[in-house]
Amino acid sequence: MDRLTTMATFLRVVKCANFTTAAEELSISRTLVSRHVADLEAHLGIKLLNRTTRQVTATDAGLRYAELCQKVLGEIRSGEEQIAAIKNEVEGEISILCPIWIGSFGISPATAEFCKQNPGISIRLHFEEPSSNPHEFLAHGHDLCIQPNVLRDSSIMVKKIGRIEHLLVASPEYLAERGMPETAEDLARHDCLAKSTDATWLFTNGERVNLRLPSRFSSNSVFALREACVAGLGIAMLPKGIMRLPLVEDRLVPVLTDNPPAARPLYVAFPPGDAPRRIKALVSFLADWFKQHSPDEA
Incomplete structure (x- = not known):
C-alpha cells in the first residue's frame, strides 16, 4: 500500500463527501477509491x-x-518544491578549473562580473593544467572546465564561448641571423x-606545419615561450594578448x-x-561576455 x-x-473523499466525486477528481475508479480508504482503516484498525x-x-x-494527512502531505509538497527550486536559483558555489595560460584571457574579469551581478553566487577559480582525462575536473570537484580543446566524450558537454587570436613572432636578432620566413613551409628550416x-x-589558409619534436625550447607556459622568443631562441606562436608590450618595444x-x-x-x-x-547561467553568461569582449583584450 x-x-x-x-x-x-482519503483527504479528497473527506473534501468531496462522496466516493464517486472524489474518484472523478482523482481520475481513478470509484472501486480504487474505496479500496484506498479500506486499506487505511485496516492499517489503523479504526x-x-x-x-x-x-x-x-x-x-x-x-477528522x-x-x-494529520493534510499536515504530512503539505510538508512533503513544500519540501519538494524547495528542493526542486534549487536548480532554478542562481545561487551557490561554482568551482571552475582553468589552464594557467588561459587565465590571462578574460576568465577572471568575466567570472568576477558574473559574481557581481549575482549576489547569491560564490566563485572558486582554480588554475592548473587540466588532465587529458575529460572527466578529471569532475572527479576533483569542479563544476566547469575552461579549455581550448573539444572533448570527444558523450558524457561531457562542451560549449564554445570565444576564440583566442595568435601570432607568429620572433626577435629581431633571431631574424637577422636566420632570415625572415616567407611561407609556412619555410618554418621547417x-x-x-x-x-x-x-x-x-594550423594557419588561416588551411596549411598545417608539423613541428620537429622535441623542439629546442618548449613549455606549458606561453609566458615562458614569450621570454624564450624575446631571448632569440626561435619563432613562437603566441596569443596576441600577451605580446602588446614586446611588439611595441620592438623586442618581437x-x-x-x-x-x-x-x-x-x-x-x-x-x-x-x-x-x-547557476551552472547554466554562468555558461550562458560566458558565451555572451566573450561576444562583447575579445579574450585578447580582456
Missing part, C-alpha cells in the same frame, strides 16, 4: 468514515487523521618554440603576417543533463 497515495485519496447511500462523513478519528602539447601549427617582430595562425577556440566543459541553474 502506498501510504501517501491512500492519504491523498473506522475513518461513516458511509450512507447519500453521503460520506468523517468520524472523529477520521483527526485528515488533519627554423627553430620553432612550442607548447609541450603542440605538435602541429610579427612573422608570416599574410598567413597568420588560425584562431584557437575557447570552450567551457560541464556535466550533461539537467544542470543546476
Whole structure:
C-alpha cells in the first residue's frame, strides 16, 4: 500500500463527501477509491468514515487523521518544491578549473562580473593544467572546465564561448641571423618554440606545419615561450594578448603576417543533463561576455 497515495485519496473523499466525486477528481475508479480508504482503516484498525447511500462523513478519528494527512502531505509538497527550486536559483558555489595560460584571457574579469551581478553566487577559480582525462575536473570537484580543446566524450558537454587570436613572432636578432620566413613551409628550416602539447601549427589558409619534436625550447607556459622568443631562441606562436608590450618595444617582430595562425577556440566543459541553474547561467553568461569582449583584450 502506498501510504501517501491512500492519504491523498482519503483527504479528497473527506473534501468531496462522496466516493464517486472524489474518484472523478482523482481520475481513478470509484472501486480504487474505496479500496484506498479500506486499506487505511485496516492499517489503523479504526473506522475513518461513516458511509450512507447519500453521503460520506468523517468520524472523529477520521477528522483527526485528515488533519494529520493534510499536515504530512503539505510538508512533503513544500519540501519538494524547495528542493526542486534549487536548480532554478542562481545561487551557490561554482568551482571552475582553468589552464594557467588561459587565465590571462578574460576568465577572471568575466567570472568576477558574473559574481557581481549575482549576489547569491560564490566563485572558486582554480588554475592548473587540466588532465587529458575529460572527466578529471569532475572527479576533483569542479563544476566547469575552461579549455581550448573539444572533448570527444558523450558524457561531457562542451560549449564554445570565444576564440583566442595568435601570432607568429620572433626577435629581431633571431631574424637577422636566420632570415625572415616567407611561407609556412619555410618554418621547417627554423627553430620553432612550442607548447609541450603542440605538435602541429594550423594557419588561416588551411596549411598545417608539423613541428620537429622535441623542439629546442618548449613549455606549458606561453609566458615562458614569450621570454624564450624575446631571448632569440626561435619563432613562437603566441596569443596576441600577451605580446602588446614586446611588439611595441620592438623586442618581437610579427612573422608570416599574410598567413597568420588560425584562431584557437575557447570552450567551457560541464556535466550533461539537467544542470543546476547557476551552472547554466554562468555558461550562458560566458558565451555572451566573450561576444562583447575579445579574450585578447580582456
